[in-house]
Amino acid sequence: MILLNLISKTFGDRQILRNINLKVNNGEVLAILGYSGAGKTTLLKIISALDTNFTGEYLFNGINVKKNPEKVRKHITMVFQNPTMFRGTVFENVAYGLKVRGYDKEYIRDRVSEILELLGILEFMDKNAKKLSGGEKQRVAVARALVVDVDVYIFDEPTSNLDIENIKIIEGALENIKKMDKTVIITTHNLFQARRLASTVAYMEKGEIVEVGKTEEIFKKPKDERTYKFVNGTF
Amino acid sequence: MAWDYIIEGLTGAINLIISGDAELLNILFRSIMVSGIATIYAGVIGIPIGVFIGLSDFRGKNILKSIFNAMLGIPTVVLGLILYLFLAPAGPLGFLNLLYTTMGISLGQMLLILPIVVSFTMNYIEGVDEDIKDLTLTLGADRIQMMIKVVEEASLGIILSILTAFNRAIAELGVATIIGGNIFIKGGELNTRVLTTAIQMYVTRGEINMAIALGIILISVAYTLSLLSNYLQKRWIES
């Protein structure tokens, strides 16, 4: 379980996150919505234990993340907004998370093939990852995260700038991990996507979480006017 | 004719090279050995330092960086002189008996090129996409595994720094002259003559054929290495 208690963060003298309280239960699929610059990526980097430079308390399954980020990172993986590729082939990219966990070669080969198949990029296995198209890279990035067995998967706009075909494939892969009762946190500018995938939605504005609720509630009868405006696209 | 002097020198030099003159080869191999050892030491010491500085974030980092950058331009004679003061029999490190030895030259050249290795490595490490670090960590790497990956991503730069460092070492004269002393006795085991000191000596002695031959060899070594650098860079960009 993820428990954020009064999390705040500043860059220089700009406050980017303000008193964030958030609880994400195991097996929950949470979509974080909000305008560009609302602080979604910043929050995800904290949740994924990559950024411990914040004030407030963050407990992951009871572990104090600030004190034990390395331990927590073993249970969480995040797909970044911009798909960065390691030098090397698609296979090497996707195998990385298994390699650092010390799995044997045979297992890695099978598991990577399976995931590549799921994302429809098996044929790219031996291709240079840096030379793929944007959509292909995005799929490699998703595969690279899904290949490892963790408790929480975080996706920062996994389908922005992608065409329907790519979106379908990636959402299909997400559905797959949902079925395994994993916790999923996703940010998206695509409201339909949030509605399709999420069980819970949080709406962020200017570094604050304005409202959290069941997906249908947030879309049908949000409590806060700001949320209402956002989900209805009114200004 | 004034040109005859140069043309005769060149012809003589080329003959020497083609005939595989024993003394020429002897000097070439010693040069490669001496500077090779210096480069290996500089790599073993300098790469970890460069990686460490490149990856960490501490107060005074920029000062440290500027010190290494300033050391890039140290005149080799001055370095030779400083080292001489330390290694001379009366100096604080005189007991090491490194003055007028090839090991002494290697040590001096190592100091000369250490800043090159450190600076280059550091810059290439810092040039690795910031996201790469976070990416390894979120995929489950520990700090050591993260560092290994970053070094891997910067590996071409590190190799280039080694090639550049070797080139600087083999082409320098100040340290080799002051610390090495250009000793050469036929069949001797304590010889310290290298390409640069030999060129200087043959010029002063007026043996222009030998000087030109050695000069051509020195340039060829440098040129080969820079071709190799270019080739590696091209391969790296394409891969």
Ligand SMILES: Nc1ncnc2c1ncn2[C@@H]1O[C@H](COP(=O)(O)OP(=O)(O)OP(=O)(O)O)[C@@H](O)[C@H]1O
């Ligand atoms: N390293 C940084 N230094 C300074 N300011 C930063 C830094 N990273 C982010 N910010 C600022 O923090 C704010 C929130 O950024 P963040 O990337 O979290 O937004 P976001 O909600 O993910 O936006 P988007 O939807 O465009 O991805 C922005 O105003 C951004 O300029």
Ligand SMILES: [Mg+2]
């Ligand atoms: Mg973002």
